[in-house]
Amino acid sequence: MQTPILIDDILTLAPIPEHLYTPFLRVANGLVLRANYPKEKVLGLLAQLFQNPKKYAFSKNKVTNLARAIYDLNKQGIPVPLSEVGKQFLPPDPAPYELLTRTKQTEQTLDLRPEALPYAVFGREYIEEGALKQMETAASLPISLAGALMPDAHQGYGLPIGGVLATEAHTVIPFAVGVDIACRMCLSVFDLPPDFLKREPHLLKKSLVEKTKFGIGGETRDKVDESVMDLPEWQATKVIRDLKDKAYRQLGSSGTGNHFVEWGIVRVETMDDELNLPPGEYLALLSHSGSRGLGGAVANYYSKLAMQKTRLPKQAAHLAWLDLNTEEGQEYWIAMNLAGEYASANHHEIHRKLAKAIDHEPLTMVENHHNFAWKEQLADGREVIVHRKGATPAGDGVLGIIPGSMTQPGFVVRGRGNEASINSASHGAGRQMSRTQAFNKVTRSQLNQALEEAQIQLIGGDLDEAPMVYKNIKTVIDAQKELVSVLATFTPKIVRMADPNRKEGRED
Structure with missing residues (x-):
């Protein structure tokens, strides 16, 4: 991980006044730590800003607001000159900084x-032909x-x-991340015995009805902790700014489709x-849910943009990528990571x-997400972007949760780093029947009948999420013994899902 930029680094470039320390550090470290710009290039960008604040104040770029502040000071007769040290960070070409331009592809x-x-296929006998063909196309991309x-x-x-794709380190494919960006699993384990379900079933059911919201109208009024809305990335782009109010209203809610919140019993077999x-x-x-309207809107906007920028044959059109060395690529990367924090x-x-x-406070919490892209290394040391669309991170020792269905168990697992x-x-478990077929x-x-046999209480839900539309989770777990070790089993008992009349289109 790169080291952050300090105020002393910025002051070596130009003597900015103290009231600008915070905004300069926020923007600079946002580029370094979140957008992964090299530190030297960020200092070079700031050097150009100080050299010609007017140019950067009146053009669309990452430092527009900073440049306007410096430009206004200069107009007021308070010069903020570029130092001799700062001049050493200037590129030899006076053209606008490469990473700020919307490059034409x-x-x-x-x-x-x-x-x-x-590419490796695990449990091939359980995978439909359409998925294999799609993976074949993805593995044929030039990146x-x-x-x-x-x-x-x-x-x-x-x-x-269920597909995992590693691409060149400067590329990200919005549709290989997915529509529900950073969809997550989260498990809280309480120091309460299983018979609490028998003693307090009404309390547990009431808590799900009153404290959860699902679907398009699923908005919450009371928040426990809304600090995620204070992140500076909410001001990074117009796309994000336009979505902030809706994201705030939906904070603490769940989507439709296979999203749920459920009480159940965790059985831990051995100490780990x-x-x-x-x-x-x-x-x-x-619980299982994602980034709600924020993630969906970001995915749709940047997927369309990627398809405009990167023209591919028809069968691969949805695998169009954005270049992380362009403004649109960086915008998506910032929005995707913000969706992860929000989810x-x-x-x-x-x-x-x-x-x-x-x-009761939980003893522990385990969580992981999918529908995301990570900067990682392959076994041979190559830097790549790893897209996991409906796939759980399972690096060596990494904890994760693999759910089944409303009547099948889920599993707490530890990655084996395969x-x-x-x-x-x-x-x-993966679907074996489409929603239409269901x-x-x-x-x-x-x-x-399936709910009665499994002794499950269901609140909401519909036929497209019935347990028989999913593969057998134990078969799926057996097919990936090389990938994860099972630490505990979760058995659902009281399941809350979106009501049938509040459906949205969902891909997984």
Whole structure:
């Protein structure tokens, strides 16, 4: 990780007044620590700002507001000159700084590789042909360096759900991240015995009804901790700024489709240093949701932009990428990471409210996300961007959660760092029936019978999430024993999902 820029670094460039210390540090370190700009290039950018503040004050770039502040000071007769040290950071070419320009990419259609890169497939016998074809196309991109397919894989848009794709370090594919950016799992384990479910079923059910919100109208009025809304990235781009109010209203809520909040029982078999829970059974709360309207809007906007910038053959069109050395690429990267922070805050809001409702603090919390892109290294040391669309990070020792369905167990796992899977595992059981097929084939009586047999109370939900539309989770777990070790099993008991009349289109 790069070291942050200090105020002394900026003062060596120019003698800015004290009231500008905070905004300069916020922007500079946002570029270094979040957007991953090299420190020297950020100092070079600031040097150009001080040399010609008017140019940067009246053009669209990352330092517009800073440049306007310096320009206004100069107009007021308070000069902020570039120092001799600062001049050493100037590029030899006086043209506008490369990373600030919206580079024009060729409109010529790019060719795919004549043959796809080899990639690992786990549980191939459980994966539909459409997902395999999509992965083959992804592995044929000219920027692809490695790939893997998880045993829960099924067909989606662009990259299949359950697909993992490593691309060149300067490229990110919005549709390989997915529509629900940073969709997460979160588990809270309480120091309460399983019979709490029998003693207080009404309390637990009431807490889910009153403290959770789902779907398009799922907005919350009371917040426990809204500090995520204070992050400076909310002001980074117009796209993000326009979404902030809606994001605030939806903070602490869940989406539709396969999103849920449920009470159940966790069974820990053996002591594990990573999980840090003595063997036994505990009351637990499990949630699955993402970045709500924020993630969906960001995904749609930048996916369309990527398809305009990177022209690909029809079968690969949704795998268009953005270059991280361009402004639009950096904008997406900032928005994606902000969606990750926001998705985590959503879960924490839900878990804190429900913990308060039962008047108990959790012993531990485990969480992980998917539908994201990470800067990582392959086994051979190459720097890459790893896209995990519906796949769980499973590096050596990394904790994660792999859920089943409303009647099937979920599993707390520890990653084994398998290189062939690009340090990944499945993110669930995986669908074996599309939503349309589910509505045509599954009846309400079949769903009710499955719930009764498993002794599950369901609040909300619909036929497209019935347990029979999913693969057998134990089969999926068995297919990835090389990828994860199972530490504990979660059995759902009281499940809350979106009401049937509040459906949104969902990809996974």
